Amino acid sequence: MSSTTNCLKTIGSPSLEELKGSPGFPDEHHMKKGPIAIIECIEAIPCNPCETACPKGAIVVGHPITNLPTLDVEKCIGCGLCIAACPGLAIYVKDYTYSDTEALIVFPYEYYPLPSIGDKVTMVNRRGAEVCEGKVLKINLSEKNNKTPVISVSFPKKHFEEIVSMKRI
């Protein structure tokens, strides 16, 4: 057992290696082509709201509902509707092409207090370690999200792979 193949069940969060072998994780090429959903759900739990939420039919779980969600990278337009629909808070959208120097992440965030637009926040990786600073661009509190706020933050491109969320404030 190598040190990066069983992180989910020992450390608590998946390693890149574990994610790259899963059908919900876009390949490098598509990941960097524009806004796209990234699904970090690799454990065959009985669940499929991501499939139901996607207006483009880009996520398929099928039968049985314990199948892993598969992302069709060609169909996904990065609209972000699947983010708050996922009860596991396992989906976010990233855009590598946001600007020359910065990437964008749109992620679920269920803590009080919420940041304000324009705030500088600390961005974290899958293990909660502080990585870089980010700037809050949008806070989506739509009723459809059923109390899961969805936040957009820009951050330096070089941390593209690592960043998954922001530090609680």
Place this chain on the structure above:
Amino acid sequence: MYKTSIAVIGGGPAGLSAAIEAAKAGAQVVLIDENSRPGGQLFKQIHKFFGSKEHKAGVRGIDIGKQLLKEAQELGIEVWLNTEVCGIEQNKLLWAVKNKTESVQLLSERIVLATGAMENSIHFPGWTLPGVMGAGAAQTFINIHRVAPGKKVLMIGSGNVGVIVSYQLLQAGCEVTAIVEASPRLGGYGVHTAKVCRAGVPFYTSHTILRALGENKVEGAVIGRLNDKWEFIPGTEKVFEVDTICIATGLTPLAELAWIAGCKFKYIPELGGFVPLHDENMETTIQGIYVAGDITGIEEASSAMEEGRLAGINAAASLGFYSSKQKEKLCNEVRERLDALRQGPFGKMRRIKKQELITSRREIRCHQQQIV
């Protein structure tokens, strides 16, 4: 003495669903719960549920609870709150205590037991200090009473309850210092562990709590590493400054009433211990007594609701409220949804073990028929 067609004991997701199905069929139903408010554990579950649309996936437990209460009200189900059922006689006579003072009897043609489960505890020096509590207790305080049990919490156990409650403690503004797990592998769903992991909460696998520190209340905790024989390795102690220690080491079915009634049991550790045998219609080894939810093996609220529906439909059908054809159609829909929840690495074990219960029940029935 009061009389009814169907009495449902326990107003959690299983009991509420059973009562609703039975009332929908046209049966007279009394739903009994010892609390001042029905809902069981549902109102502390503020997270969105898994499953599919048919299981109300994406809806928060607390909202599912509200929907069920509304439905029960619209159907005119009689609800007895603050009423603890203490005994069952002759398979249909319930004895209960209302408001801790008044003794009442209820004669019911069918009984559904949906009494849920109780949290397990583990014992270590200092475990009785104020500040050591069940994870469910902490969940009750933060999400229902809106009072934090402390500022810094150590969680013992990484199963779904441990990680969900850790997440909810963070949402309540508490700090979760660490989550300790004796096994080398984390127990809860990966999406739950990932959520608290990216919030900066460290997991300690192959570790256990050695003692709680403090005189009059918890002021700290010492944990230590376990070897592959689950023995403590001296010299690996770690001290945490915490004011609260939460124990999330599993649940045990609350099945006293089924014992009292004389139901046959089987010991199935994967389901939480001794569980009453039941058939595919949720009927126990005693005719007319049904079970549903955690009492039949620890699962989740989603499966508890489906089992409750099965029990409610069957109890009503056995009194003639449904033809056998109607009943089978309704039951098959529910069973399909239940099966969908019991797939994958987490659900498979439960499916196998539940099947074991049903098979054992069938064997007993065959045996009884031979005797007759």
Place this chain on the structure above:
Amino acid sequence: MNRIKHHIILEDLKEAKKVKIIVDGEEMEAYEGEMIAAALLANGRKQFRYTKKHHSPRGIFCGIGRCTDCIMTVNGVPNVRTCITPVEDGMVIETQKGVGEWKRGENGV
């Protein structure tokens, strides 16, 4: 006070009617209808009783009325599970020592 006033999912705490309770002779503020244990915890009280033999303190353990760790003497009646008993204005609550003592009071049965 450890009350959770703001919450992203449960929203802001609704101000309930405030009542007074007397805990070991000391006046404390509580919300009408909340459980005694919640009121005590909100006021920073963690010890609810002391055991008979070893006089060791106990607090909240199960929170749902099963374990009896949280029992106190309420309006003169001992062994009341405070985690499932709502407060009332003017309630007299005392730390219970051992198995408690019945006192004659208004509500003493």
